[in-house]
Amino acid sequence: MTPNWLARLAIVLALAAAVFPLAAAGLRGSLLLILVGFAGVAVALAAAWWFLARRGLVRWLAAVVLVAAPVAVAVMYLRAHLLWVVVVTVVLWSAALAAGRAALVAPIKPHEYETPPPRHPFLIMNPRSGGGKVERFHLADRARALGADVALLNGPTDVVALARRALDSGADLLGVAGGDGTQALVAGVAAERGVPFMVISAGTRNHFALDLGLDRQDPATCLDALTxxxxxxxxxxxxxDRTFVNNASFGAYAAVVKSPAYRDDKAGTTLDLLPDLLAEEGGAHLRVRVGDIELAGPQAVLVSNNPYDADDIAGLGRRPRLDRGVLGVLAVKVRGAMDATRLVRGLRSKVLTITTVDRVVVEADTPLVPVGIDGEAVSLPTPVSCTIQRAALRVRVPRHRPGVPPPRPSVDWARLGRLALPAGR
Known part of the structure; x- marks a missing residue:
């Protein structure tokens, strides 16, 4: 189906979702749907805030309320014989949003350059990354069979010095099978010396590999780039003086990354630290300069190498492009339950600042500020300056690869309306 017809379908489904409750439940029933629904949402959002911002018994009571609120709403709808109306309306809205996003998605394919295969590739592999993917997929043996020189990291290693020594010895490509933090350090050396860089998706989450369109399920396919x-x-x-391939984070997220327990239990560590972070107990008071904008006191700041999807406020998803030549900036300032509610509902206002620039300066009221650089915790002297290096890195990728997933755009109904008109063709 063409984008024009998808836009028309989205508008028709949205209208149906708006009209259906009135037609099926009548005015009185529709008012009941709205009132009960809003009450359930308000209680659930309040419970979510208490779950994140408190510990102990209060947290678990909030968790019970968070689960019970939607169940109670469903029971009330069921007793009023209106549950089927809600289900059908949700299905219509979901279909409308899906059709709208499909209509607005533009295919993304970076420009590819034909270059000869490397003669002396040098690959750095961390056997501990990704739960032992290097050994599980026999990456070192396969790479050596393709003519690569492989260095296995068996302990703390200066990978920057290792990469530079390899280039001095004649290597004409640098590659990494490991986490994004190691990828970033070696990528900086490759960019500095103007040689190609290769990513092997042997880390845990492989965010950089995802945004390059590589296969994250089978890292051995990344070795096809050699031939x-x-x-x-x-x-x-x-x-x-460091590079990052994904993001640099300050404030709440950086404090979580800095915790010694973070690597073993990311979710548990985050939940344990959030109450103090949201209450702004301890930690540096941040000031962020983004172009002509100055933000005072944000609790979390994420600066990314190109922006993430608009609905990804944690920087844990994907970036549709890595070649726009801009930094993505996301800053969160939550001052209480009302602000938390706005954030959960996706309302920007003063809670959430999202923009793109080519330079960001982060200041603090402490001489050192914790920073999470591609998931690695460091402390840097303030002020901290973040910049973007356009097209600085040559990345060698397999000719045949899954590709970059299409972005999941927010639905712009005005744009859909223009696309649905005959002139939209």
């Missing part, structure tokens, strides 16, 4: 590959040019973020 049948092409090059793409992507941007690099820089923070102080």
């Amino acid at each position: 049948d590959g092409v090059e793409v040019r992507v941007d690099l973020g820089r923070i102080g």
